[in-house]
Amino acid sequence: MTKAFKVPTEEQAKADQKRMGFRSYSGPKLKGERVVLRANEAGYPAQLSRIPYPPSELYVIGNPAALQEGLAIVGARKATPYGLACVDEFGGMAARVGIAILSGGARGCDSRAHEAALREGAPTVAFLGGGCDQIYPASNYGLFQRIVDAGGAVVSEQPWEFPAVPYAFRLRNRLIAGLARATLIVEAGLPSGTFSTADEALQANRDVLVVPGAITSPTSAGSNRLLYQGATPVVDRESFEDYLLSTFGMLSFSHVEPTEKRAPRKADPVLRALLAEPMRMDRLIRAMCEAGSVSGDSRVRVQKRVAELERDGVIARYPDGRYGPKRVGVL
DSSP: OOOOOOOOOHHHHHHHHHHHTOOOOOSOOOOSOEEEEETTSTTSOGGGGGSSSOOSEEEEEEOGGGOOSEEEEEOOSSOOHHHHHHIIIIIHHHHHTTOOEEEOOOTTHHHHHHHHHHHHTOOEEEEOSSOTTSOSSGGGHHHHHHHHHTTOEEEESSOTTOOOOHHHHHHHHHHHHHHEEEEEEOOOOSSOTHHHHHHHHHHTTOEEEEOOOOTTOGGGHHHHHHHHTTOEEOOSHHHHHHHHHHHHOSOOOTTSOOOOOOOOOTTOHHHHHHHHSOBOHHHHHHHHHHTTOOOSSHHHHHHHHHHHHHHTTSEEEOTTSOEEESSSOOO
16 A cells, blocks of 8 residues: 655655666657646546545646546566467457556556557556656657557656656556556566555555466466455456456447467477476476477477477567467467
């Protein structure tokens, strides 16, 4: 839960930024309508007025009407292909039926969630930690401009030039969770800043949904811990569709394309092993030999099959060297 404390002034925050060794953003400013929404005035989101410590002001670039109750999607910055595929799948499903997608504009899962909304033509809102003229990460300037151009919004509770200092992001998370009717956690390690968004969602009496991962995957350790603590699991398209229908009302999924039909791969032991648990090459070869799934020159055979699956876009090599699924619903 976000503790009530006095937010430093802009001048103090700039001093903190300098002391911490962070650079100030010096790139182009976002183009679009600029609005300041004040509590108890028209246009201020009613949902945010009911969270602990509601912001007194919201600085908005873009369409203020985009600040509507929706689905928050957050996760790891260093997301695996599996995590990004889950964002594409579940974020796309929600966006196709017009649910607003809310996130924090960070690299990885957050950015992918905004991209899913843009691709499907749904409203999307990026909440920044610093002011909207102190873009972070700077590399997402183009994404933020596309959000504004598409009728979405980039928002902060801090003044335009407030620096992107670490404590501002922790505060920001309560806005993401507070405007959302539910928060979907896709990937989270231990420790993880994503946990603070889950905490804020629970504090605001919102649902927390989690995509599970392999118990051996460090990028899913936090996600699986949240499931152990009672979060709602999202295990497939059907369970997520049921949740959206029950939570967001009678939405029509008639135009949502079904999962692509693929030839059964049950006879492929390499793929099945990697779907069960992402592994590095040496461990995969050892597992195949122990299971008696390969014969002859096992190393060459396994390496060849992994190369074929990677070429076909079924698996990918993760940043830590493991191989695992690249998309949802391979089998």
